[in-house]
Amino acid sequence: MSNLLTGKKVVFITSNTGIERDELVKPLEALKAQGALVTHASSDGGTTQTFVHDTEKDRTVESDVSLAGLNASDFDALVIPGGTVNADTLRLDENAQRLAKEFAGAGKIIAAICHGPWLLINAGVVTGKTLTSYSSVKLDLENAGAAGWVDVEVKQCQANGWTLITSRNPKDIPAFIDTIVAALQKA
Numbered sequence: 001m002s003n004l005l006t007g008k009k010v011v012f013i014t015s016n017t018g019i020e021r022d023e024l025v026k027p028l029e030a031l032k033a034q035g036a037l038v039t040h041a042s043s044d045g046g047t048t049q050t051f052v053h054d055t056e057k058d059r060t061v062e063s064d065v066s067l068a069g070l071n072a073s074d075f076d077a078l079v080i081p082g083g084t085v086n087a088d089t090l091r092l093d094e095n096a097q098r099l100a101k102e103f104a105g106a107g108k109i110i111a112a113i114c115h116g117p118w119l120l121i122n123a124g125v126v127t128g129k130t131l132t133s134y135s136s137v138k139l140d141l142e143n144a145g146a147a148g149w150v151d152v153e154v155k156q157c158q159a160n161g162w163t164l165i166t167s168r169n170p171k172d173i174p175a176f177i178d179t180i181v182a183a184l185q186k187a
Contacts, residue, residue: 005036008184009075012040013067013099014048015090020083021050021058022170023113027079030177036184039064039075043093054083067095072102076187077180082114082134082169091118100125104162109187111165111180113172117141120164129157131166154179163187 012028024040032038042048045066050058072078078099080090090096100123103110112120117133118140120126127145132155141149147159153172156179157164163183167176 002033003035004181005031005034005184008036008077008187010036010038010077010079010180010184011070011075011099012038012079012081013042013090013096014040014063014081015043015086015093016046016048016063017043017085017089018049018051018054018083019061019081019086020054020114020170021052022173023081023083023116024048024050024061026173027081027111027113027177027180031079031180031184034181041065041067041070043067043090043096051083051085054085067093067099070095070099072099072106072108075103075108077109077111077184078103079180080110080112080116080119082112082116084115087115087118091122093119097123104160107162109163109165109180109183111176111183113167113176114169117166125160128159129164130159131155131157131164132168133166134169156183
């Protein structure tokens with residue numbers, strides 16, 4: 001176990017309706033292994049169903065807390081896993097939107113993968129940012145005022161006073177994790 005992220009606090013947020021397993025579990029476990037203090041918050045707290053490829057039920061995971069009452073001031077970074085069901089549900093969650101706005105307003109790190117940027121669109125924080133995502137989200141991001149969309153495994157953007165890290169899909173998870181770790185080391 002490495003101590004690269006000792007003392008860094010990271011919150012992963014999901015809906016309870018279902019989450020792409022690898023987009024939650026792999027980054028969460030990797031950041032824990034680097035010494036980060038990781039919290040998994042879900043819309044309602046409790047059990048969340050994971051899926052493989054958005055269609056095959058996998059294991060369930062327990063979240064640590066519900067989104068209500070969480071504050072950006074208690075964390076160094078926010079991670080938003082994707083998957084279409086999770087992202088489509090989470091983007092409508094008022095507490096998730098509030099948290100995304102708080103993290104952006106506080107100049108903190110936000111990392112989103114796959115369809116995760118949908119939440120950032122609904123929170124109104126993509127304006128002026130260049131990012132990547134699952135390809136079907138590209139037009140949504142452009143229509144929401146993103147500065148640009150790029151087809152790369154990971155994109156880090158420093159604009160509007162905060163750091164945004166985005167990736168396209170589960171194949172990009174190693175680069176996604178490495179970029180989050182590097183950003184947290186500098187934070």
